[in-house]
Amino acid sequence: xxxxxxxxxxxxxxxxxxxxxxxxxxxxxxxxxxxxxxxxxxxxxxxxxxxxxxxxxxxxxxxxxxxxxxxxxxxxxxxxxxxxxxxxxxxxxxxxxxxxxxxxxxxxxxxxxx
Amino acid sequence: xxxxxxxxxxxxxxxxxxxxxxxxxxxxxxxxxxxxxxxxxxxxxxxxxxxxxxxxxxxxxxxxxxxxxxxxxxxxxxxxxxxxxxxxxxxxxxxxxxxxxxxxxxxxxxxx
Numbered sequence: 001x002x003x004x005x006x007x008x009x010x011x012x013x014x015x016x017x018x019x020x021x022x023x024x025x026x027x028x029x030x031x032x033x034x035x036x037x038x039x040x041x042x043x044x045x046x047x048x049x050x051x052x053x054x055x056x057x058x059x060x061x062x063x064x065x066x067x068x069x070x071x072x073x074x075x076x077x078x079x080x081x082x083x084x085x086x087x088x089x090x091x092x093x094x095x096x097x098x099x100x101x102x103x104x105x106x107x108x109x110x111x112x113x114x
Numbered sequence: 115x116x117x118x119x120x121x122x123x124x125x126x127x128x129x130x131x132x133x134x135x136x137x138x139x140x141x142x143x144x145x146x147x148x149x150x151x152x153x154x155x156x157x158x159x160x161x162x163x164x165x166x167x168x169x170x171x172x173x174x175x176x177x178x179x180x181x182x183x184x185x186x187x188x189x190x191x192x193x194x195x196x197x198x199x200x201x202x203x204x205x206x207x208x209x210x211x212x213x214x215x216x217x218x219x220x221x222x223x224x225x226x
Contacts, residue, residue: 002157033213043158043203043216056211090157099212100146100165105157 003027004106006091012112018079021109023091025072029104031055031097032074034066037108038087049074050097081113117141118206120217127224133191135220137204140185144206148214149178149189152201161202162189194224 003026013019025032034046036059045058049068060066063081068074078085088110092103119138127133137147145166150158164171164178164187171178177190191198201221205214 002159004157035214035216042218043205043214045208045213045215048211048213050211056209056213058213092157094212097211099207099210100163101212102148102160102163103212103214104160105150107155107157 002104002106004091004093004104006089006106006109008109009107010110010112012114013081014114015081015083017081017113018077019081019111021076021078021089021091021111023074023076023093023106025074025091025093026104029093029095030072031094031101032068032072033092033094033097033103034060034074034076035090035092035105036087037090038084043090046076048097055097078111083113086111086113116218117144117208118204118215118217120202120204120220122220123218124221124223127194127222129196129224129226130193133189133194133198133222133224135189135191135202135204135222137187137189137217138185139187139206141206142185146207147178147180147187148205148207149176150203150205150216151198152203152219158203191222194222196224196226198222199224 048056094101204217
């Protein structure tokens with residue numbers, strides 16, 4: 001158990017809908033990362049937050065947004081969903097979000113868009 | 115442009131033998147590498163890391179070797195155990211914030 005929790009575990013929805021994925025980092029960790037794992041692209045970085053502020057952005061679509069709240073939990077919002085958004089979404093956390101820190105991953109949310 | 119490549123999608127090894135998982139990178143600015151292990155229905159778990167100032171790092175049965183001139187690293191597992199069967203990802207942090215670039219993974223099967 002990494003100490004990172006993600007809810008829900010599974011999500012099935014329809015095209016055009018909007019969903020929210022939730023992540024609670026390890027106790028004491030200030031930085032949260034979101035990654036997407038799809039079959040053809042592998043694990044890809046989406047976005048990073050540190051203590052409530054966006055710190056880095058990767059291949060995140062305009063339809064996706066995220067935030068980190070004062071209690072340090074983070075939410076990833078996916079809207080106008082398309083079939084291709086079906087993937088595993090992982091959240092990871094680290095203490096201060098610097099490059100040589102270990103990132104601890106949650107169990108992921110499996111999203112299926114029908 | 116895939117900056118971290120794992121060219122073998124799968125590897126099968128007999129229990130007790132050595133498993134060697136390979137990873138190549140293209141960006142010579144990378145100076146730190148990590149290996150993660152992933153079981154089905156779980157998130158990636160950190161295994162071992164290596165800084166570019168070293169060419170080897172060992173942790174129990176796991177050793178990572180780094181060849182900077184060849185831009186190549188490898189993970190050795192000795193002896194391999196059935197519980198090591200998982201997907202192994204090589205990764206490198208990009209920029210100062212540490213967001214990771216992952217290879218596509220190698221699925222290791224250790225046969226009893």
